Amino acid sequence: MTPRERVVKFLNGEPVDRPPVFSGMGNVIRPVLDKYGIVFSRVHRDPAAMAKAAAGMYKDFGFECAVVPFDLAVEAEAIGSVVNYYDDVDSLLYPTIKEKCVKTIDDIKIPADLSKAGRIPVVCEAIRLLRKELGDEVAIGTYILGPFTLMGQLKELDELLEESFIEPEKTNEMLTMASDVIIKVLKLYHDAGADYLTVREMGATSDVMSPNSFRSLVKPHLQRIHAAIPRPNILHICGNTNYIIKDMHECGANAVSVDHKNCVPESRQKLGDKAIILSGFDPVKVLMQGKPGKIGPAAREMIPGASAVWPGCDIWPEIPGENMRELVGALKE
Amino acid sequence: MKLVQVAGYLGSGKTTLILSLVKELATRGRKVAVLVNDVGEVPVDGQVMEKYGLTVKDIGGGCICCQVAGNMRATLNNLARNQKPDIVIIEPTGMAVPSAIRDGATIDPKFDSLNHGPTIVLFDTTRAEKFLTYETLERLVNTQLKDADIVALSKTDSASPEKVEYARSGVLKINPKARIVMLATKTGEGVPELAAAALGEGV
Numbered sequence: 001m002t003p004r005e006r007v008v009k010f011l012n013g014e015p016v017d018r019p020p021v022f023s024g025m026g027n028v029i030r031p032v033l034d035k036y037g038i039v040f041s042r043v044h045r046d047p048a049a050m051a052k053a054a055a056g057m058y059k060d061f062g063f064e065c066a067v068v069p070f071d072l073a074v075e076a077e078a079i080g081s082v083v084n085y086y087d088d089v090d091s092l093l094y095p096t097i098k099e100k101c102v103k104t105i106d107d108i109k110i111p112a113d114l115s116k117a118g119r120i121p122v123v124c125e126a127i128r129l130l131r132k133e134l135g136d137e138v139a140i141g142t143y144i145l146g147p148f149t150l151m152g153q154l155k156e157l158d159e160l161l162e163e164s165f166i167e168p169e170k171t172n173e174m175l176t177m178a179s180d181v182i183i184k185v186l187k188l189y190h191d192a193g194a195d196y197l198t199v200r201e202m203g204a205t206s207d208v209m210s211p212n213s214f215r216s217l218v219k220p221h222l223q224r225i226h227a228a229i230p231r232p233n234i235l236h237i238c239g240n241t242n243y244i245i246k247d248m249h250e251c252g253a254n255a256v257s258v259d260h261k262n263c264v265p266e267s268r269q270k271l272g273d274k275a276i277i278l279s280g281f282d283p284v285k286v287l288m289q290g291k292p293g294k295i296g297p298a299a300r301e302m303i304p305g306a307s308a309v310w311p312g313c314d315i316w317p318e319i320p321g322e323n324m325r326e327l328v329g330a331l332k333e
Numbered sequence: 334m335k336l337v338q339v340a341g342y343l344g345s346g347k348t349t350l351i352l353s354l355v356k357e358l359a360t361r362g363r364k365v366a367v368l369v370n371d372v373g374e375v376p377v378d379g380q381v382m383e384k385y386g387l388t389v390k391d392i393g394g395g396c397i398c399c400q401v402a403g404n405m406r407a408t409l410n411n412l413a414r415n416q417k418p419d420i421v422i423i424e425p426t427g428m429a430v431p432s433a434i435r436d437g438a439t440i441d442p443k444f445d446s447l448n449h450g451p452t453i454v455l456f457d458t459t460r461a462e463k464f465l466t467y468e469t470l471e472r473l474v475n476t477q478l479k480d481a482d483i484v485a486l487s488k489t490d491s492a493s494p495e496k497v498e499y500a501r502s503g504v505l506k507i508n509p510k511a512r513i514v515m516l517a518t519k520t521g522e523g524v525p526e527l528a529a530a531a532l533g534e535g536v
């Protein structure tokens with residue numbers, strides 16, 4: 001079974017020899033960047049570098065996927081938010097939104113042709129290059145922000161939440177616009193060759209959003225998205241998500257992904273045997289702060305109740321290569 | 334380097350308090366850096382902020398995701414290496430989970446050690462009823478109050494004593510262990526007490 005078959009079959013609920021060792025979120029690490037002479041602040045705008053860096057996680061570390069992009073600003077930038085890439089900062093920093101482009105709904109201007117907007121063509125090209133370089137062997141993954149989280153890259157989320165009390169229809173309309181973008185962009189990524197898609201709605205974590213708000217404000221949009229986008233796909237929300245785990249499941253993704261703050265055995269109990277639950281380990285504690293010999297055991301602690309274990313968030317690039325190797329080895333066992 | 338967090342809902346008075354705290358701590362001879370979400374409002378060199386990525390808000394919502402936490406760590410490392418402040422005050426977004434920020438904040442021991450000061454959560458007494466009764470806000474308010482070492486009941490200058498008392502008892506129901514400070518940054522009430530707490534001094 002190739003890594004690609006393993007990932008795709010696993011997500012489709014078909015039998016596999018063992019759960020795949022992969023991620024649906026950003027993963028690129030310093031040893032790979034250094035090996036190919038890639039500068040992190042540039043990688044986000046250079047499809048060839050992006051593809052090389054992503055492929056390196058498979059070729060050099062045996063991670064069974066290649067995922068692009070690496071940052072969380074692609075869609076917001078395509079809609080008009082201004083991104084800081086930290087070009088002249090020595091230390092590695094992720095791009096962030098420097099200027100949010102939306103105050104009111106009238107400010108939202110969706111480009112007519114998203115395939116040419118911002119860095120969406122960069123990500124599409126990186127996916128095509130990955131397919132060329134890796135052939136059918138490795139699963140190519142990509143991700144996008146969920147509608148609520150994406151809106152938070154366009155305007156302040158606390159304002160959005162506040163407005164949703166006063167003018168719920170307006171908020172709903174904004175989330176519909178964000179969802180339209182998500183659906184279109186994921187289709188572009190799929191057409192470029194992506195094998196699986198992750199929707200990351202981390203802004204709607206039940207640590208801050210009441211389950212009822214999630215149900216009324218966010219869930220209908222996620223349901224529409226997962227019904228419209230290519231499969232297999234995954235819905236990820238972080239925090240203690242057991243409050244809404246059934247709702248997450250009902251959003252219609254092939255798999256739900258949660259992070260280490262969520263008790264997975266409880267999720268399993270709530271969702272039954274069939275649901276595919278990806279249990280996220282804490283990439284900071286396990287991979288970055290973990291000492292050699294402790295990384296495998298720490299990641300394996302997340303297995304009970306899970307269909308597979310994967311990073312519950314992006315992997316911070318500044319981790320030692322040995323840590324990554326230990327992780328992959330331990331999870332393949 | 335010591336880390337003090339000033340969290341609380343949108344418009345609860347965080348930036349106003351931080352400005353006063355910076356002044357108060359400066360007169361006590363402390364060098365203070367601020368990581369804030371409204372870059373413009375704070376008298377810290379905007380370009381330095383931009384350059385080092387001194388924002389902690391970029392991904393909204395409660396999940397301070399790994400990218401944001403990583404940028405925050407890189408920023409703290411930069412501060413420890415270059416400006417070497419005694420105290421760093423963080424103002425996260427109004428939807429942040431204070432414990433997630435606290436957990437995410439570390440410094441490379443090569444540069445300095447990080448000392449966790451109090452997590453101060455502002456509770457706007459003028460909107461007490463909304464925060465204590467809206468079902469939609471329950472998770473957010475509970476999460477933030479439970480993560481607080483100190484709850485500062487803010488804007489007490491604009492709320493009736495009954496309202497302030499209503500806020501105080503409501504807050505204590507959610508977090509009985511929190512230390513409560515009456516705060517009216519506009520009149521200065523409570524600021525010296527919070528500055529002392531930030532320094533780790535008793536009342």
Ligand SMILES: Nc1nc2c(ncn2[C@@H]2O[C@H](COP(=O)(O)OP(=O)(O)OP(=O)(O)O)[C@@H](O)[C@H]2O)c(=O)[nH]1
Pocket residue numbers: 341342343344345346347348349350370371426427487488489490491516517518519520
């Ligand atoms: N009456 C009164 N108003 C205050 C006090 N402190 C702040 N305010 C007002 O409350 C509003 C919000 O203050 P900010 O300091 O910007 O609040 P914030 O929490 O930083 O707001 P965001 O960053 O937008 O979430 C402003 O209009 C302030 O003038 C106070 O002690 N008393």
Ligand SMILES: [Mg+2]
Pocket residue numbers: 347348349370371424
């Ligand atoms: Mg502020």
